[in-house]
Amino acid sequence: MVIIMIKDVSELYGRQVNATMVDESLLNNSIVHKYVPIKVNSNNIYCKRCGQKTPVNRCNLPNNNYYCPVCINLDRVNKSIPLVYADEPNDFEIKQPVLTWQGQLTNEQEKCSKDIIEVFQNNKTHLLWAVTGAGKTEMLFKGIEKALTEGKRVCIASPRVDVCVELYPRIKEAFGNTSMILLHGRNPQPYHYAQLTICTTHQLLRFYRAFDVLIIDEVDSFPFVNNEGLHFAVENATKKRSAKLFLTATPTNEMTKRIRTNKLSASYLPIRFHRHLLPEIKLKYTKKWRENLKKQKLPKLLLHKIDEKIKRNQRFLLFVPRIADLKPISDILAKQFDSSKWETVFSSDDKRMEKVSDMREQRKLFLITTTILERGVTFPGIDVIVFGAEDEVFSTSSLVQIAGRVGRKLDRPTGEVLFLAEENTLAIKSAINQIKYMNKKAKKLNG
Template sequence: MQAACSHRIQAAFEQRQDTLLWAVTGAGKTEMLFPGIAWALEAGLRVAVASPRVDVCLELAPRLQAAFNAVDQAVLYGDMKGAYQYCQLTICTTHQLLRFYHAFDVLVVDEVDAFPFASDPGLKYASEQAKKPNGALLYLTATPSDWLQRAARKGELVMTYLPIRYHGHLLPEIKVVRTRDWRAKMHQGRLPDRLVRQMRENFTHRRRFLLFAPHVADLPALKRALELTFPGETVVTVHATDPERHAKVSRMRSRELNFLVTTTILERGVTFPEIDVFVLGAEDQVFSTAALVQIAGRAGRSASDPDGAVRFYANQLTEVIKTAQQQIKFVNRKARRIQHDSVRPM
């Protein structure tokens, strides 16, 4: 499946088509881009890969640099150091596309369901203006918005669908654990009993995890409650405006930390192998269906550990949570059919 999608992406670049790749989290989207990007660079074309989030750009840049080390590469984001210089390959945030007009022969926009791209029509306009009139535009997402699906139905975009991860395993499904007044308890230095039991089990089995909280304002009280409950553990929190954000993510990636407490800033774009995912307060309105699907998609991403646990601790089962569960079950049903067809006797 991944090879077939990769061929279709390259064909879309060659034919200068606008395309939507709807692929589940952990499908290996970046690697599927490589043959098409290689073709474009060898043809002397100018290529950009853009994402709404700085974290995603910083994750992509070294992978693209390693794959195309003979090509000059620029990485552009808001607080970058140094001046921009023309390069054949550009990795940038979607806001940086406002700098460009009819500049790129091939433009890839990753994570188009993410804030701020998903809620800002100006960024969609910027992406259309940044590519050359006869250029190719590829949108990548695991949770396509209504406008993308409408555009595909109208034939304005060619859609390629990939419902299975690169390692062939299904997405871990969401288990909801009901809580009662978790935030009030947290401010008293306590955590839901079932979350505490789950975390103890993870510590016992040396199983690392991400713990998501709804708001930055929740982090100090959550950190205190965790330190009181698990006095021997190092508790590190991270959020979008944290000046040590990148260093903390690196510590988690290098296995220096057993777990990381975070907001939605780590819902996408970063990969930690062999982790579980817990969400405290999953009923909060800050979590959209797309965000919850992306958060769940942090688990099970490595071939060595494709079945990570996903636990949502919530005061109530909201429609948003139920829709996220349904989306994951939907793509897993499609993946099972692919698996069944692939082993069907001739």
């Protein structure tokens, strides 16, 4: 790995990096600060970058040195090498117009948009709870515009790389005159100082008191949800006076509890921007499918559905529970159908970006995928099939998000959501009921 030495102080604004990556001339600059990132206690070490503790016997190095194993995937921090940062000066050139998006919001979106502006203006913490396909991104635009116009530094973060990759060109188009950067582990582009950052939540660990406004998309999603280190990163990456906005279609029980007890304010939008209802789940039973898969057999219903969609040239996603299920299912389908029509894709797939792009550009008819594509990606006009929907990997929020991939665009606001399962689990029942509940609230708005 080639280490690029930092020679421009702007690359340290609100960003903490290993001192070995910083040119000697900058280390003596009066606005550059250093601190030792590892604190050693009697039984454990505390990492000031990720806020996590580790037993000393699990992280000791030679010469009485210690490192943090929790955030090592970003690069190793240890007791002997300080982290270096510079205070965020908000040194941005504001070019007009800030907002280059020409679209219109619905009345319901406009109300949420005004709430967001008020949250950003008054440095509040707030939740935007909106159904899948409600147009959450567009509702952010006016709030972001006002923040950027005032010279604030803004970040939009998501737990999922795919969400960031899809979001970046949309934000780039909406704020065409603003300096912007996309940060994630698979992006080879070098870092530069920018007013607007799109990044994965892991990348927040690299920032310190940087952002005036932080927006976390898909806040209930793995790996952010229940990850103490990433929640610490949110607090560490934002200024002491800053606004935090959380976005979700499927809030956790903890979030809804905080809303009920007035510990978290929220805006709620139960209807999609095109005012059509969410496609509802159809459940069909497939007995002993896993046993049959070992015998290289798939349910007739699944084969019939795939055959039907291929003949109609209907694009779709086929979700399966496990990475280990991808190849055997694909191999069985290849005996009956033209295998050039699909790809398999999973989280650590080296060609993941390329395959998702092929689906988006309609070079593939369907993808066989794990839950990695359950949220944050939009493929216009698709259906979804969940095979093995009873598996514990499919939580209620996961199933609702998967169903939410369908009917997102005005030119095809409906579509098929088919769950194939051995049994009707609590997660499946809850997902069906949640979508019906949202549709009931949407019908009231539609009058």
